[in-house]
Amino acid sequence: MNQMTPPTQPDPIQPSAVSVRGLRKRYGALEVLKGIDFDARRGEVVSILGSSGSGKSTLLRCINMLEIPEAGTVTVDGTEIALVAQRGGGRRPADARAMDRMRARIGMVFQDFNLWSHKTVLGNVIEAPTHVQKRPRADCIAEARALLDKVGIADKADQYPARLSGGQQQRAAIARALAMNPTVMLFDEPTSALDPELVGEVLRVIRALAEEGRTMLIVTHEINFARDISDTVVFMNEGVIEESGPPEEVFAPGNNTRLARFIEG
């Protein structure tokens, strides 16, 4: 194991898939993340709950550096992405290529799917494996078809995203992320942009992935779903993690916290 983990690592015997220390992020005067410490073990399914504006999506985006945090470290699979101060404030990755390599090992599923509109579903799924990982095209196609079958849209392989329903697009986006064989999967509100009747098909796919033992961080508003599939539930409020633990503890009756009030609505 390539161990470059900081001394703050809580449990060196069980190395973290994702480890976040002292993460801070602000947009102008608004501090969105106010010092986040967070770990996800290998194979752990973590749901991140919280009202909108609590910083949960920002936390997810900081993990693959789609947002660059002002302070703190992110370590994925034992590798920390070094950030250096840049002129005019903020930080930037010290080595852009290292950041690209790290991103290639993190699968991300967006709220708005963000499939590439000029490519077919199959084209979307094989794009990064063929051009980032530079694997043989034939292998990638075979693997992509298997993944599309797994998410239940094998028959849509040659369609363009615009012809698909939201649920189908999101499942295609999940297949695209899986095609890179990522060590961690990030889901940023994967069902929030979907019509209610399409939520189920996407949640079923995510649940199947959770049962495979994949490391997954899921930002979601689906509380029952989070309770069912998570090993750990994290509740964020105003840029801090307010509660974190196994769902049976966090959702225990009589747990009269802000989370309980959040669930009550």
Added chain:
Amino acid sequence: MDFEFLGQTFLKLLPGIPVTLELATVSLLLGACLALVFAVIRVRRIRPLNWLVIGYVYVFRGTPLLVQLFIIYYGLAQFPEIRNSFAWTYLREPYWCALLALVLNTAAYGSEILRGALLSVPRGQIMAAQACGMSGLLLFRRISFPIALRQALPAYGNEFILMIKATSLASLVTLADVTGIAARIIAETYRPVEVFVAAGTIYLTICYGLILLVRLAETRLNPDQRDPAPVARVGAARKEVTP
């Protein structure tokens, strides 16, 4: 109208077509390459080049092509530095002066079309590419540019057509394109109506062919927007496809 004379004139104008087409094709190709470079400079805000491009676009969009052509053709010769440089072998030829004016003019318009198209690429699709480990040239080549191209094509098709017609100005610096030959025939015969009708027909035909080509390219690049029902074909208004 004298149809026999019209037919004769038409035949006399035909040798001008290759000149017109060559001027248009070469200037559009070179202009598009320059336009792409300029558009990227603008979108990425690469300073100080960004400021130069803004100034260049401002000048070339704000002045008539004819004025630009005359400044290049008549104006550059005033500078001994240019007359003594190797560029003079080209710049003393009216053909190269016309080409230079056309290239610089279309590059200015093209860069604005492409800049708008690049800016219209949905941010989410770029983020998705970044999240897969793409960046720099790879991301541009595989994601941003193909999406921008599809956005730009209708507007750029318009620019193609404008450029076909703009080549007619080259006749004013003595080039024997369709309009140049037409002007010569009018000077000999004093019968402008037939001659210009013949010349106009030629431009109309070229432009119509170009419109068909652009439409073909649009359909090929946007297969998802192809009408599934064979009801509305070329010529009919494109139907909005609901997924």
